[in-house]
Amino acid sequence: MAEAAERSLTAHLFEIFMLILATQIMGWLFQKMKQPAVIGELLAGVIVGPALLGWVVEGSLLEFISELGAIFLLFMVGLETRLEDILKVGKEAFIVAVVGAIVPFFGGYYFGLYIIGFSQVSALFLGAALVATSVGITARVMQELDVLSRPYSRIILGAAVIDDIEGLIVLAIVSGIANTGSVETGGIIRLVIISFAFVGGAMALVPFVRRIPLDRLPFQSPLGVSIAFGLAMATLASYIGLAPIVGAFMAGMVMAELREEYELEEPIHAIESFLAPIFFAYMGVQLDLAALGSRSVLIAGGVVSLIAIVGKLFAMLGALTQGLKNAIVVGVGMVPRGEVGLIVASIGLSAGAVDEREFAIVIFMVVVTTIIAPLSLRPLVAWADPEVAASRESA
């Protein structure tokens, strides 16, 4: 027993080591090529994962550590975001989130139902998988470019929170249809109330938190309080059914009020810089390239990816108050679907509503949207926000 445990300890240590080593090297390479490090980190996972070398395999332990990485990433992003700045662009964020959910959902649903002959339920799942943005990738690119404080970044972050709530609601609806054939209105209303109460409750904490003397609470350190709070909110979000990163982001935004006074940013950034690359690399590890082998999957996947991208680009309509260029950045920033789309599709798979081929189409869409967004964001931001380009040149 103990010896087996020791062996698995060595194996897991080796996996974490490999992920850190590979993300460090590939991230460096992509930075050298003036591309986002995050894509290098994703590819690092593909390289050491089952798709190529097979040194790192999927497992619940790595999955959890990668989730911790996403939590610290969004907590850090929250720390750099003030609620008042998000509220200033609240109307824009709301429209972006709503348009960016409706267009891809119906686009995916009708394409599935009428063009490639999915069943009613499969088509609903395809639409649902296209709803929620996976904000981690975009947040990381914005962090790298040091533009988290720009209005377009704030619109994206605010919209991503609302997006996640929409995704949860849509998932509840389509799961209900798949399982019982009907929508349980009471349950959906409860979900909506709980989700908004969670986000609203976190926002309501902000005015009070400024008066809390973190160093005089019965805790070892202000950093300890912050981490405990971030994990509490991530746990609570996960318990409600929202993504843990939404809770972590809200917690970071609450703590942003105290960030400077207690020097929370550097230590949280250190933890994030250790764990977040594991999150992106693990996305790559999970990538089943073999599933993408068939030609019909590639064609359907290509069209669905297009719907996913164009659908979110429609969302830019909500951000036109910031000028066309910034609005385009917002639209592209909302494109990545990542793990959220996969979760929706895998729920459909285990409910028997989605088959292996349909699942592979969703994987294809996730890969395309996850890679295309960061690749295009960098030049787009430089074009839309010349100040950034200038400050980066001189740096």
Next chain:
Amino acid sequence: MAEAAERSLTAHLFEIFMLILATQIMGWLFQKMKQPAVIGELLAGVIVGPALLGWVVEGSLLEFISELGAIFLLFMVGLETRLEDILKVGKEAFIVAVVGAIVPFFGGYYFGLYIIGFSQVSALFLGAALVATSVGITARVMQELDVLSRPYSRIILGAAVIDDIEGLIVLAIVSGIANTGSVETGGIIRLVIISFAFVGGAMALVPFVRRIPLDRLPFQSPLGVSIAFGLAMATLASYIGLAPIVGAFMAGMVMAELREEYELEEPIHAIESFLAPIFFAYMGVQLDLAALGSRSVLIAGGVVSLIAIVGKLFAMLGALTQGLKNAIVVGVGMVPRGEVGLIVASIGLSAGAVDEREFAIVIFMVVVTTIIAPLSLRPLVAWADPEVAASRESA
């Protein structure tokens, strides 16, 4: 499938949150009572663990994260330790390690065999469980007291590395006897060579590492290189059969040469301050208080604890060059047995060489030595090292 995974994600997030919250509060409480925070963290684990509240349970995921915490703790301690300072007290460390292994081993063996009627093999395992120091606890207390750079701390750290090699060798010998009835000399010699080659190889890196420009290697950041190197050494140590923390400590000591140039200390400390308390709390979570219920276990456990303590106090003979007071600090610093003793006993348990009652006696010894050392170290250091006491009063 996905839903079950989500549920377990929430459950594990809750456990990590509870461990952070409880260690923060209990650590604060113990600091207020002028006691080491690490004991509060241990008790935090007892409180939220199966022994009391049952909110956190043993599991491979928590075990791995707690091991990562120990790795970052010893990596950090290594960063604050220069090889030349360890070598200066090398002779002392060696004698401390050898005396501190021989006396408890034979004390435990003879007590088991002649006084409480253990079988030959059980008595060997009891002796083996008393050999290796669990240096994490002591290192953390020395870190809290800010005395890691004192000669007595260095003797303890150096001796702990040698100790772990001794423990590995003793374990190989008694496991061989338990499994095949004989000792395979060739295997033992190979172990000795590999262990010393590992430690010697790491030490040999030190003169070269100073000339390495970390920021010009093909890695994203100097911090990333350091973490990758620390994890590589921990993995390698674990693969050889040594404790991962020995590898992490050696890696830290190698990187100590570059510590100031690349500002490695603060970010590593941030990661450590998040993960290390989880290591100590998880020790508490694993504590099976029910196993300590019987009177015969308590009595035998009390005597074995005494042997464990007195045995390591003999080791102070090796440190008498530093004066009696400092030598006593060294002896007490070597007392904690922690997880190393438990691993030895559980290997005996799964080999059928140790029964449940004998296992409980070892647990009792581990609890006593793990708690008594940090409790006495604080006043002892203040007594042996008045400068420290003075600087702490004025702080």
